[in-house]
Amino acid sequence: MAIEAVIWDFGGVFTTSPFEAFRRYEAERGLPADFIRRVNSTDPDVNAWARFERSEIDAARFDTLFLEEATRLGHPVRGADVLPLLYGDLRPRVLAALLACKARFKVGCITNNVTTGHGAGMASTAEKAAAVAQIMSHFAVVIESSKAGVRKPDPRIYLMMCEALNVRPENCVYLDDLGINCKPAAALGMTAIKVSTEDQALAELAAATGLAF
Template sequence: MAFEAVIFDFGGVFTTSPVQNFAEFERKHGLPEKFIGDVIKTNIHDNAWARFERAQMSLEDFDEAFAEETKTAGFEIRGATLIDLLKLHFNHEMIAALARVKAAGYKTGCITNNLPKIDSKGMLAPGESRDVVEQIHANFDHIIESSKAGVRKPEPRIYEMMCEALCVEPEVCIFLDDLGVNLKPARAMGMTTIKVPIGDVGPAVEELDRLLFPT
């Protein structure tokens, strides 16, 4: 396969995954494993989290709506509490991989589900440099943010938008994401997908190198 472009998710790929923070919160409060994730996946295209990522509601409205959804599921978590859990650390191995991909001449893109007024810099853990985000962004030819585009993964349109921006067909693209639900539509379009394991990006970097730089 002659690949032309590599498209990356941001959180969970270049940074640790929020899922790791969610799991810690769940353990601390005696909640079922993946409680938060299950709420976020329920009514996946029209729940509070989805609408907030598309900037269809304010933080205040999200705070109330997410509290109601989680209360219905058995344990109330305010939306503002969820936002406070988005404190992420960099995965420098993946940052270096992006630099290699860019240096080799491949087109690069980033599709990120993010929140209005809370960009990638706003999700960093204390002590992490915001300048590193700028360094990462400099290696992308195009970035699509859900809160600005009004569309989010896993809606197929957001992947189409990236292909249009990069002037490529899906079949010549590799897409990396830490969530399987976001990989499925990309794969259905014809992209080669790589799942980034939560907690260890190494296997994904190795697979990417194998596809782009075979020995």
Template structure:
């Protein structure tokens, strides 16, 4: 059995197939006596043009990112933030149960990864699972990133399917909204158990 209405399962990587880096950000904030969730707020401010966005689109080097991010952090009351340690917060463990789900789904459906990343990012965990994907779309290679609408139109162009034939899973609602507006079927990852149950029912596997 499978759901013939779905042709592509589109996966986010960080926060879906891995643990969320948000916990690492919060520990980083706690260790440095920063207000909780300040890092997320910095990254959400001017989200299409800020340092994080430019890094993930490969528009700037990590060195330039450090300079720009420190300036952005000052607007939130943080001076001389350690950006090297901040970026290490992205080193997270794989969510083994979600990886097993990916392996199972990939036997029946074309699985594609849509990820925001940067070129010098630690990719050792991703290397372990990338064989499950027919295609990997990386922000740092195409110069587009979630949640820019252009990246979703790019996905449609490359995959050559109707939007309604794609099931897109991401842990951030802000990334799902523009895809849903284009007609993608979407699911927000919050809980592993609920996600596994939903995906199995939706995909009839």
């Protein structure tokens, strides 16, 4: 089927992965590698992280619940310490790819985010927030989990985007840095690209769209 739309995740796609910041934090504090990811992946539909991304709890409650969950897994880590780690550095080449796609296809963004920081990208400073806002302005549609009340990998959020863009899933490319979020997109018929590195993602996007980046 012909590609009509390219749908993007934000964090870990337009920015460097927060997992890098998680690993630095863990190393600095003598925590096991990938401990924060382990907390986030335990009871992934109902844990503090999932509830925060659906705006079912506020930042103060997230701080408390995340600490409880981390402590049960052996290491007390406050949620308030994790939130500043979420925003990475911007990737100019990926932004250039977005602009190239926008010239030919419909473009949308589905982001799991929380009501903290500055705006949809959860930027840590007003300066970074301005850069995020500029990127977001290029999308025809932006769906934020914290506003929609539904989060990836729930298939409903992908279908919401398809309806908003007036496209069928099989006519879409979807990019995300998490495999768990790519799986439902692929199951719906989208061409799913798991973003592991910038070079890899752009190469796969070029192959899927016929564009050069």
